[in-house]
Amino acid sequence: MKRTGIGEFEELVLLTICVLENDAYALDIKDEVERRTERRMNISAIHTTLYRMEDKGLLVSKLGEASQVRGGKRKRLFSVTSFGLKSLAEVQETRSRLWSDIPANVLKSLHT
Amino acid sequence: MKQPTPPRLFQRLLSKMFSNTSMEELEGDLLDDFHRNIEKYGTSRAKLYFMLDVLRLIRLVPRSRRNTQKSKTMNNLFLFHIKYSLRSIKKHRVYQSLNIASLTLGFTCFSLIYLFVFNHYQKDSFLSEPERIVRLNVINDGKEGMGIHTGIPPLLKKDFPEIEGYTRLSSYNMDITLEGSQEVFNESVVHAESDFVDIFQIETVKGQRFPEDQTGVLLSESMANKLFTSTDDALGKEITLSAYDRENKKFVVGIVKDLPINSSFSNKIITRLGINERSSQLAGSRAWTAFAAFFTISKATDLNTLADKIPRHLKAHTTIESLVNSDYVFRTFNDIKSNPSISDGYIQAIDGQAMLIFQLVGLVILFLAIANYVNLTTALTLKRTQEVGIKHAMGASKANLISQMMSEALIVGGVSIILSGLLTFSLLSTIESYIGLSMQIAPEFKPWILPVGIGALLILILAASLYPAILFSTVKIDQLLKGKVSNSPKSKLLRSTLLILQFSISTFLIIGSLTFLKQLRFIDKSHNVAQIGDVVIVKGKIGDHRDVIGQKLRAIPEIEQMSFSSVAPGPSDNLRGGMGTKDFEKTMDFYVVDKDFIEVLGLKIVEGENFYDDDRNNKFHVLMNQTAADLAKDGNPVNKEFKLMGAEPSKVIGIVEDFPVGSIKSEVKPSLYMLAEQSSYLPNLVNKIAIKMNSVDPVESIQKIEAVWEEVFPEQPFEAEFMNDRIAKVYTDELKMGQLFGIFTGVAIVISCLGLVGLLTYLVQVKMKEIGIRKVLGASFSTLAKLLTLNIWKVLVLASLISFPLSYYFLEDWLTSFVYRTEISAELFILTVVFFVAIVGITVFWQIRNAVRINPSEVLRNE
Numbered sequence: 001m002k003r004t005g006i007g008e009f010e011e012l013v014l015l016t017i018c019v020l021e022n023d024a025y026a027l028d029i030k031d032e033v034e035r036r037t038e039r040r041m042n043i044s045a046i047h048t049t050l051y052r053m054e055d056k057g058l059l060v061s062k063l064g065e066a067s068q069v070r071g072g073k074r075k076r077l078f079s080v081t082s083f084g085l086k087s088l089a090e091v092q093e094t095r096s097r098l099w100s101d102i103p104a105n106v107l108k109s110l111h112t
Numbered sequence: 113m114k115q116p117t118p119p120r121l122f123q124r125l126l127s128k129m130f131s132n133t134s135m136e137e138l139e140g141d142l143l144d145d146f147h148r149n150i151e152k153y154g155t156s157r158a159k160l161y162f163m164l165d166v167l168r169l170i171r172l173v174p175r176s177r178r179n180t181q182k183s184k185t186m187n188n189l190f191l192f193h194i195k196y197s198l199r200s201i202k203k204h205r206v207y208q209s210l211n212i213a214s215l216t217l218g219f220t221c222f223s224l225i226y227l228f229v230f231n232h233y234q235k236d237s238f239l240s241e242p243e244r245i246v247r248l249n250v251i252n253d254g255k256e257g258m259g260i261h262t263g264i265p266p267l268l269k270k271d272f273p274e275i276e277g278y279t280r281l282s283s284y285n286m287d288i289t290l291e292g293s294q295e296v297f298n299e300s301v302v303h304a305e306s307d308f309v310d311i312f313q314i315e316t317v318k319g320q321r322f323p324e325d326q327t328g329v330l331l332s333e334s335m336a337n338k339l340f341t342s343t344d345d346a347l348g349k350e351i352t353l354s355a356y357d358r359e360n361k362k363f364v365v366g367i368v369k370d371l372p373i374n375s376s377f378s379n380k381i382i383t384r385l386g387i388n389e390r391s392s393q394l395a396g397s398r399a400w401t402a403f404a405a406f407f408t409i410s411k412a413t414d415l416n417t418l419a420d421k422i423p424r425h426l427k428a429h430t431t432i433e434s435l436v437n438s439d440y441v442f443r444t445f446n447d448i449k450s451n452p453s454i455s456d457g458y459i460q461a462i463d464g465q466a467m468l469i470f471q472l473v474g475l476v477i478l479f480l481a482i483a484n485y486v487n488l489t490t491a492l493t494l495k496r497t498q499e500v501g502i503k504h505a506m507g508a509s510k511a512n513l514i515s516q517m518m519s520e521a522l523i524v525g526g527v528s529i530i531l532s533g534l535l536t537f538s539l540l541s542t543i544e545s546y547i548g549l550s551m552q553i554a555p556e557f558k559p560w561i562l563p564v565g566i567g568a569l570l571i572l573i574l575a576a577s578l579y580p581a582i583l584f585s586t587v588k589i590d591q592l593l594k595g596k597v598s599n600s601p602k603s604k605l606l607r608s609t610l611l612i613l614q615f616s617i618s619t620f621l622i623i624g625s626l627t628f629l630k631q632l633r634f635i636d637k638s639h640n641v642a643q644i645g646d647v648v649i650v651k652g653k654i655g656d657h658r659d660v661i662g663q664k665l666r667a668i669p670e671i672e673q674m675s676f677s678s679v680a681p682g683p684s685d686n687l688r689g690g691m692g693t694k695d696f697e698k699t700m701d702f703y704v705v706d707k708d709f710i711e712v713l714g715l716k717i718v719e720g721e722n723f724y725d726d727d728r729n730n731k732f733h734v735l736m737n738q739t740a741a742d743l744a745k746d747g748n749p750v751n752k753e754f755k756l757m758g759a760e761p762s763k764v765i766g767i768v769e770d771f772p773v774g775s776i777k778s779e780v781k782p783s784l785y786m787l788a789e790q791s792s793y794l795p796n797l798v799n800k801i802a803i804k805m806n807s808v809d810p811v812e813s814i815q816k817i818e819a820v821w822e823e824v825f826p827e828q829p830f831e832a833e834f835m836n837d838r839i840a841k842v843y844t845d846e847l848k849m850g851q852l853f854g855i856f857t858g859v860a861i862v863i864s865c866l867g868l869v870g871l872l873t874y875l876v877q878v879k880m881k882e883i884g885i886r887k888v889l890g891a892s893f894s895t896l897a898k899l900l901t902l903n904i905w906k907v908l909v910l911a912s913l914i915s916f917p918l919s920y921y922f923l924e925d926w927l928t929s930f931v932y933r934t935e936i937s938a939e940l941f942i943l944t945v946v947f948f949v950a951i952v953g954i955t956v957f958w959q960i961r962n963a964v965r966i967n968p969s970e971v972l973r974n975e
Binding site for chain 1: 137
């Protein structure tokens with residue numbers, strides 16, 4: 001298997017950006033992840049991950065319009081690149097292949 | 113309601129971290145997050161989260177700096193730097209080759225000196241505890257000697273628990289012959305006692321650890337191989353050792369391992385020292401023998417307290433006053449090694465003072481080279497302001513510019529290091545044979561010395577280039593287009609200081625060399641070398657045969673005059689006797705001479721008469737030297753009679769000037785010159801013929817002398833030397849040091865002049881336009897020369913002011929170590945100044961001629 005180099009948290013963030021239909025901004029991502037995982041997130045952790053994934057080429061970013069709300073500070077909006085999507089798909093495929101290969105008797109305990 | 117705000121400090125930290133970078137959004141994001149957190153968790157927790165987030169974001173700072181919005185053309189330019197440096201070096205090749213030349217010279221001298229010094233400190237590194245090896249010296253009347261009454265060492269061993277072992281030791285050259293062979297080897301033989309092999313850590317290979325009695329001898333492996341075919345073959349064989357007409361037959365009882373090459377003592381032939389039991393008695397017997405005594409002491413023994421206990425302890429065992437009244441001192445192995453005056457010939461010593469001077473000179477030369485480099489590079493830097501400006505405009509940061517300069521320094525330094533490495537290794541063997549010392553480094557140290565040395569020099573170069581580099585990088589963009597910032601006062605001050613220092617050092621070295629030369633000339637003159645340089649001295653046991661050989665020699669027409677004696681100025685190979693009399697304050701050495709002695713050896717009679725050539729001649733006439741005359745208790749001894757030898761009194765008829773015998777640094781001993789006829793045993797002392805010749809072919813004449821010698825003394829080898837060689841031997845050390853010093857001075861002057869040439873070239877180029885305009889307005893060569901060199905003359909004057917008093921002080925100090933010494937006179941200083949003015953003048957003239965010759969229109973046109 002080719003290494004995609006996506007960690008669990010990175011995968012989570014990437015998926016969240018997809019859910020938010022791209023052009024997502026760090027705080028929205030944070031809220032969404034918190035809502036879905038019911039865990040408190042650090043904004044700094046989100047930032048670090050976002051920038052790291054940008055450096056890896058999984059994301060692209062652009063600066064949004066300046067608005068009055070944040071004292072004139074612009075937002076950075078992140079979108080998943082096709083490489084990011086492909087990496088996500090690969091991860092999912094690997095996982096589903098593994099799931100489908102799990103013998104039924106092992107899975108039994110999950111349903112009971 | 114007042115809106116709660118995040119902690120001020122962290123807010124400011126945040127904006128410091130990310131403002132003006134591509135990650136400015138972080139600030140806004142964190143602020144937004146803060147407000148949302150207040151709603152969710154309340155103010156205090158929101159503040160806590162904010163602070164933690166800010167701290168966590170610190171790790172993103174490098175990323176944000178990386179992606180600044182500046183142009184990226186000037187980033188990651190390692191290869192570019194190298195390429196560009198090569199180009200810039202090529203462009204300024206005149207300066208850079210001056211740089212490389214002076215650095216190479218400096219590095220080479222430095223590494224040669226330090227190899228030498230390092231080698232010295234590595235001596236005897238195989239001894240595990242050299243600090244425990246000591247020799248007992250005795251101080252009597254303020255003079256330190258190493259001959260110890262043979263009874264003392266065993267006594268000390270018995271009564272002082274600190275002393276673990278001892279050996280009385282004597283080492284001298286002996287002739288070695290093998291049975292059934294004519295070949296004679298002359299080798300140094302150590303006579304010692306059984307603890308010797310333990311004290312000096314000598315390993316046994318075969319046979320006995322130490323000879324059990326007088327008939328045994330130990331050989332080192334190499335000596336065994338030299339005398340016999342193999343070490344196995346050598347064991348049990350008989351060899352004959354002889355010295356002073358006494359022969360000893362000995363059997364080889366053991367083979368010891370060769371000492372490493374860096375040992376300062378030898379173990380080629382070891383035999384047991386013969387001690388006369390009766391003369392070692394401390395009580396009673398008045399006749400006693402003395403030998404050097406080495407000890408091993410236990411760790412952490414205080415040598416001074418131990419030595420202080422000796423006289424008190426001796427009182428209980430002896431009545432010999434001179435033993436009890438003397439002071440004793442322990443000299444450690446390392447003391448002996450670095451102080452020739454207390455060395456005994458067994459342990460080779462190198463003058464610690466000379467070592468120190470060499471180290472200083474090495475550092476000074478290194479400093480000169482580095483100062484030169486800084487100076488030239490700084491000047492060069494200021495010429496390159498335009499380049500800096502353009503790079504700034506292209507987005508180069510300070511770090512970029514500095515690393516650019518550094519890579520240039522690295523290239524220049526690297527080339528110099530490689531060149532000087534090659535030079536050092538090619539010169540090493542020449543220098544080794546020249547100073548007569550092997551510079552071989554102990555094998556265990558070879559690997560790391562190279563990288564450490566090279567690394568250190570590179571670091572030095574980089575550190576030195578930091579100043580010009582920073583200067584280079586801080587040029588303001590706005591100044592670039594205006595062109596000239598070359599004359600910023602800050603850099604001028606530094607450059608002038610460096611230049612003054614350089615020149616002070618150079619003048620000091622020049623004065624030093626001149627003083628050295630003067631002192632050497634003085635020594636030559638005081639020996640009258642010009643007149644007696646080609647007098648031949650023939651050495652051997654002549655004794656009673658002097659009439660026989662004298663008659664035969666007189667038949668050789670080239671021989672003008674000759675003298676039979678037991679003494680000649682020069683090394684201490686003269687047979688002397690000691691003589692004490694109540695009329696003089698000290699004992700005197702006496703030598704046997706004949707009536708032609710004074711004339712043949714070109715000595716002067718300062719008072720009274722020479723031996724008479726006619727019937728006034730009397731065998732009881734004697735001469736004495738000035739030192740002896742000064743010791744006479746009743747004033748001037750000339751024409752007085754003293755009872756010196758036998759029953760008849762001797763009459764002092766004249767006083768001979770002092771001439772040194774032995775080292776040039778040792779004091780002249782009071783000496784008496786007697787005629788051989790005075791006593792029946794005196795003729796036996798005669799061991800030299802001084803022959804004055806008037807031949808065109810000295811070699812041929814010497815062959816004739818040799819033929820005569822072999823006829824009269826078929827059993828003795830023919831040994832002859834010219835007087836000037838003989839005298840040179842007395843101050844070989846000084847001569848060599850003088851020559852080395854001269855070489856270093858030469859190097860220092862060359863380095864300083866290279867720097868001067870570079871600076872002048874730079875100065876001329878900077879002022880090219882000014883020169884052009886002045887020429888158009890009718891300035892003459894001399895006005896221009898004055899304009900350009902005024903500063904340099906100022907520097908020279910200042911440098912002289914600094915170095916003259918210093919050099920006077922140090923050289924005066926050095927000269928006092930000679931008994932025969934010249935004076936430091938004003939002419940030395942004047943000569944130095946003239947010399948320097950000449951050198952600077954030539955350099956300046958050569959540079960300025962180029963500048964002045966230029967057609968002004970060429971310089972002025974390009975605007």
